[in-house]
Amino acid sequence: MTLPAPSGDVTALRSALAAAEYTVDGVEDLLGPLASAALHREQTVPAERVLARRADDPRATLARLFLLGQETTRGALDAALPDVGAAGAQRLGLVQTAGAGSADAVRATCDLRPYAATDAGGPVQWWLASDLGELATGRRLAADHVLGAGGASTTLAQVTVRTPVSRVLDLGTGCGIQALHAARHAETVVATDVSTRALDYARFNAALNAADAALDLRAGSMLDPVRDDRFDLVVSNPPFVITPRSGAAGAAVDAAIGAFEYRDGGRSADDLVRDLVTGVGAVLAPGGVAQMLVNWEHRRGEPWTERVGAWLDASGLDGWVIERELLDPAEYAETWIRDGGTTPDREPEAWAAAYGAWLDDFAARDVEAVGFGLVTLRRPVAGEPTLRRLEEHHGTLRQPLGGHVAASLAAHDWLEQRTDAELAAERLVVAGDVTEERYLTPGASDPNVVVVRQGDGLGRGIQASTGLAAFVGVCDGExxxxxxxxxxxxxxxxxxxxxxxxxxxxxxxxxxxxFLAPADAS
Structure with a gap:
């Protein structure tokens, strides 16, 4: 299939999409809350009914074509994208046309959808091309499927530190979403992927949304294409899915559903993640930060904090791991079998075979659960690592989190430079998002429990002693x-x-x- 390729029409396409109000807000406004919510659940009927009633709206034409994978006519696409039209869209590799007449059919060859997010650098609004998904094709995903911006992509973009830097590596770029975010605060962005198909999409998306970005695209596996480089920031949404890859279980999964480049790294268990955590320091400049979203196994009799903590120790880097979600083996298997387009009602035999293989694979290693979360690593500017933190936070996040991560790393460094005596000489102030909750037994004059709660960042709540609550209450910098x-x-x-x-x-x-900050930094 022809892949999108930037050409002279790409600038006109960007202008036409904006003029058509083919944006996240524009499409949701067209569909309304009911149909929008259903479409997010991959249910198309409500959206189809709305789009049929609004057939003359350019947004309806584009949504039917690129989001639902339905045919439109050449005349309708010409009207929806003036100065580009069906001919320009075909030159760009976005559609195939059945003929030159205005009533002739046009069908999308890729997914092209609006994207909006807010990272630590502020809001963005783009359009992203990727392969058509199961919703549009009605088929299982292909092994070389290039995914668009999913939930993990958006989360990583929001938690990434956005301090202006010279060089950024987007490892496993996919359609290029992390590279686009990085291009806003980096002089140069190197984006790698084992899939040349993914790199083609990333090239197109960069031309469409960030034509002036200094983007260096390289084909290769993991760190291989950048062994001789050093970066100030590495971001990665790698192929972290734990898929049976060896023995009878691996053979069963391969036969039932196959492998997918965007999520399966070809390694057993969580070995790929372990090697990335322990090896990424080789391409980090002093003070450089690496951030990635990954999975790890919880094995019987071995706390995950010890297991993943050993990876941090082996890395030689500062490390901070936040577990965001925990799935049992059955939930995990269901999630990723369904993710590739296999369902129990449509392919019951493949579903059952893959499900059983996943459970056998986990049982062979005594896996009780699989954790998902954020790993932040940093190469010390000098000396040995001083940060080793592993924690669970399964609640909601106050996104974007990137600013909070950067501030916490800076606060760690500030504290490391001060003894208790030197800390005692400092003045502190309470952050503006901090509140205090008091819980009293009915009729009592003093609280039983005082909780100091953070409104931003991870939204932490700290149960404070009488002395600590009083201390926080007095911190005004005086x-x-x-x-x-x-x-x-x-x-x-x-x-x-x-x-x-x-x-x-x-x-x-x-x-x-x-919760508290130095007074001279406020």
Whole structure:
């Protein structure tokens, strides 16, 4: 199948899509909340009914063609995309036409949809081309399918640090979405993928949305194309899915549903993720950060924090791992078998064979669950790593999180440079998003529980002692940490040294997590 290719028509296409209001907001406004919500669940009937009533709207023509995979006419596409038309869209590789007449049929050869997101650098609004999905084709995905911007892609874009840098690596670029985000704050972006088909889509999407970006596309597996390079930031949504790849289980999955380049890295268990975590430091410049969304196994008798923590230790890097989601083996198998387009009602034998193979593969390694989350790594500018943090946060996030991640890394460095005595000489202020919750037994005058809660970032809630709650309440930048501890000691009738021993570790945690900040940084 012809792949989209940038040409002289791409600038006109960008203008025409914008003029047609073929944007996320524009399509949702056209469809209305009911049909939009159904389409997000991959149910097309409500959308089809709306689009049939609004057939003269350019957005309806484009949505039918590129989102639903339905035919339109050459005349309708000419009207929807003036100065491009069906002829220009065909030159770009977006459609195939049955003839030159206005009533002749036109069919999309790819998915072209609006994309909107807000990362740590602000909002973006683009259009992304990728392969047509199961919803449009009614078939299982092909092995070389190039995925558009899914939930993981958007999440990674939102959690990525967006400090202006010189060089960024987008490892496993797919359709190029992370490279587009990175191009807004980097001088040069290198994007790699094992799939040359994916690189073609990334090239087209860059031409459509960021024509001036310095984008270097390279074919190859994992870090192979960049072994001699160094980067200030590495972002990766790698093929992290844990798929049976060896023995009878691997053979059964291959026979039942095959493999998919965008998600299956060809390695057993979570070995690909382990090797990426332990190896990515080789291409990081001093102070460089790597961020990736990955899976890891929870094995019986071995806490995941020890297992993944060993990867951090082997990396030689600062490491921060946040587990966002946890699935049992059955849930995990169902998710990824269905992801490729195989369903129990349409292909019951393939479904059952793949399902059983996944369960056998996990059982062979005593896997009890699979974690999904964010790994942030950083090469120290000098000396040994000082950050090793592994935590679970299965609640909602306050996106975009990239600014919070950057601030937390900076706060860690600030704390590492200060002894407790030096911290005691600092002045702190409470962040503007912090609130306090008090829980009292009916009739009581004093609270049983005080929770200091963060409104931004990870939305953490910290149960605070009487002394810590009082400390936070006094942090307005006027008094030093030591002065506040001394005053609270006198008020609570406890030794200031004892109170400092209790409070300073907690204060360090609150600074690290963004509840408190140095007064001179506010």
């Amino acid at each position: 008094l030093t940490v030591g002065q506040i501890v001394g005053a609270l000691g006198a008020l609570l009738e406890v030794s200031a040294d004892d109170l400092a021993a209790e409070l300073l570790p907690a204060v360090r945690g609150l600074v690290r997590d963004g």
